[in-house]
Amino acid sequence: xxxxxxxGPVAAKVFYQxxxxxxxIPPLVNKPVNHTQLVKYAGASGxxxxxxxxxEVGVKVGLGGPIAHGMLIMGFLGHLISxxxxxxxxxxKFGVRFQSMTRHGDVISCTGNITKNTSKxxxxxxxxxxxxxxxxxxxxxxxxxxx
Amino acid sequence: MAIKPEMIGQSLxxxxxxxxxxKIREFASAIGDENPIYQEIGAAREAGxxxxxxxxxxxxxxxxxxxxxxxxxxxxxxxxxSRVLHGxxxxxxxxxxxxxxxxxxxxxxxQVDEKQGKSGKMEIATVETIYTNQNGxxxxxxxxxxxxx
Numbered sequence: 001x002x003x004x005x006x007x008g009p010v011a012a013k014v015f016y017q018x019x020x021x022x023x024x025i026p027p028l029v030n031k032p033v034n035h036t037q038l039v040k041y042a043g044a045s046g047x048x049x050x051x052x053x054x055x056e057v058g059v060k061v062g063l064g065g066p067i068a069h070g071m072l073i074m075g076f077l078g079h080l081i082s083x084x085x086x087x088x089x090x091x092x093k094f095g096v097r098f099q100s101m102t103r104h105g106d107v108i109s110c111t112g113n114i115t116k117n118t119s120k121x122x123x124x125x126x127x128x129x130x131x132x133x134x135x136x137x138x139x140x141x142x143x144x145x146x147x
Numbered sequence: 148m149a150i151k152p153e154m155i156g157q158s159l160x161x162x163x164x165x166x167x168x169x170k171i172r173e174f175a176s177a178i179g180d181e182n183p184i185y186q187e188i189g190a191a192r193e194a195g196x197x198x199x200x201x202x203x204x205x206x207x208x209x210x211x212x213x214x215x216x217x218x219x220x221x222x223x224x225x226x227x228x229s230r231v232l233h234g235x236x237x238x239x240x241x242x243x244x245x246x247x248x249x250x251x252x253x254x255x256x257x258q259v260d261e262k263q264g265k266s267g268k269m270e271i272a273t274v275e276t277i278y279t280n281q282n283g284x285x286x287x288x289x290x291x292x293x294x295x296x
Contacts, residue, residue, distance in 0.1 A: 046211025075178035078203030095237030
């Protein structure tokens with residue numbers, strides 16, 4: 001099953017000298033979040049909080065139903081940035097702030113822009129449609145030269 | 148306060164996590180990342196990795212390892228889990244992590260701030276975990292902010 005609707009699984013390669021400020025990172029559109037994916041993510045991550053996997057619990061605590069793991073959404077953003085960089089190894093720092101909740105049926109599309117390219121680091125601001133807003137990602141330029 | 152003030156600045160006893168290929172494959176699949184570098188060693192090597200690399204958010208598994216369904220890393224300092232929301236997460240990657248590594252994590256409660264929210268007082272706790280590998284090398288720092296509503 002593929003969750004990536006727009007791109008193939010093969011990572012792109014990017015070179016430091018090609019990274020220009022303002023450049024947009026090719027978007028990643030995920031399939032709608034559903035119960036099966038949350039159960040699968042619970043197993044893979046070890047986060048079995050029933051708020052994510054038991055539909056009744058979300059209702060009981062006043063959230064109106066189950067919500068996705070915030071870390072799943074951060075995972076989508078990690079997928080976006082590591083595809084752009086040709087793998088996860090170039091990244092130095094990756095942080096997000098969770099701002100709202102994701103529910104069954106929500107489509108999370110991720111994109112981002114290069115905000116800064118100094119001689120030492122490249123910074124990104126990654127975004128998605130529903131949540132979370134990232135604080136940015138920083139990497140060492142020497143590590144994004146897969147030559 | 149839900150958090151006992153004397154907990155601030157305290158570290159919890161170290162926990163360990165063994166990185167294995169199966170967990171990496173399962174995790175990449177669960178987030179929908181089908182990059183073959185997380186599945187096949189050949190593809191990983193071709194991309195310049197010594198073995199399967201870990202996905203960027205894979206470190207989230209370290210804290211949950213061996214815990215029961217109603218436990219979570221945020222509960223380790225006695226936070227009431229039913230009132231805990233995940234506010235922020237930040238990873239600083241210091242060295243590669245590969246299958247076969249045994250990581251030791253030390254979790255420390257850095258600070259607690261009180262804030263007035265819409266539905267009363269909230270406490271905002273910042274927790275840092277430093278992971279070291281079997282060679283004593285620091286490989287990762289994780290900083291989590293949780294909101295206790």
